[in-house]
Amino acid sequence: xxxxxxxxxxxxxxxxxxxxxxxxxxxxxxxxxxxxxxxxxxxxxxxxxxxxxxxxxxxxxxxxxxxxxxxxxxxxxxxxxxxxxxxxxxxxxxxxxxxxxxxxxxxxxxxxxx
Amino acid sequence: xxxxxxxxxxxxxxxxxxxxxxxxxxxxxxxxxxxxxxxxxxxxxxxxxxxxxxxxxxxxxxxxxxxxxxxxxxxxxxxxxxxxxxxxxxxxxxxxxxxxxxxxxxxxxxxx
Numbered sequence: 094x095x096x097x098x099x100x101x102x103x104x105x106x107x108x109x110x111x112x113x114x115x116x117x118x119x120x121x122x123x124x125x126x127x128x129x130x131x132x133x134x135x136x137x138x139x140x141x142x143x144x145x146x147x148x149x150x151x152x153x154x155x156x157x158x159x160x161x162x163x164x165x166x167x168x169x170x171x172x173x174x175x176x177x178x179x180x181x182x183x184x185x186x187x188x189x190x191x192x193x194x195x196x197x198x199x200x201x202x203x204x205x206x207x
Numbered sequence: 208x209x210x211x212x213x214x215x216x217x218x219x220x221x222x223x224x225x226x227x228x229x230x231x232x233x234x235x236x237x238x239x240x241x242x243x244x245x246x247x248x249x250x251x252x253x254x255x256x257x258x259x260x261x262x263x264x265x266x267x268x269x270x271x272x273x274x275x276x277x278x279x280x281x282x283x284x285x286x287x288x289x290x291x292x293x294x295x296x297x298x299x300x301x302x303x304x305x306x307x308x309x310x311x312x313x314x315x316x317x318x319x
Contacts, residue, residue, distance in 0.1 A: 096250070135310050137311050198250035
């Protein structure tokens with residue numbers, strides 16, 4: 094497809110389980126962003142990649158969160174030992190340039206930790 | 208710190224009514240301001256932007272003016288349609304940073 098694709102769309106995890114969320118950016122897009130959107134809140138920045146380099150991970154809430162983009166294309170957000178407060182929609186966005194407002198957003202992955 | 212405050216919803220209007228959704232911000236540095244829209248089942252989309260004071264962003268009949276003196280960026284539309292029903296997010300980005308800072312969102316419901 095032509096847009097940013099995220100999978101799975103929905104994920105239910107038991108507390109303590111590890112999860113991996115995938116983002117397929119638009120082909121050729123250099124920049125990739127991850128955001129976390131809790132219920133009833135706006136998206137909050139997690140991390141930013143330029144190609145394969147993770148240039149900013151200041152928004153990752155704890156060391157249980159890890160993101161990678163090894164070949165500068167597909168990115169994976171991994172959450173270890175999930176907790177209930179991790180329940181949220183995780184949004185991925187990609188852009189040709191480095192301006193965050195030029196990024197196209199995917200539909201997100203809704204993670205529910207039970 | 209940098210933050211965005213927007214009015215709580217839902218905002219419920221009849222078709223062709225006038226819309227205002229308030230947004231104010233606090234920022235260090237020189238922010239650019241944005242409105243995003245999230246239609247049901249779709250990803251966030253940039254609706255309009257303004258990069259400096261007194262700029263007016265506009266798109267699809269929506270407008271917002273960057274008011275530095277009141278630190279505001281209110282969204283307006285003269286005549287809403289049912290198809291405008293969505294969640295609207297005000298956001299800012301500080302020059303030379305890599306992130307958007309969003310408000311909590313305002314749900315707009317337009318009835319025929």
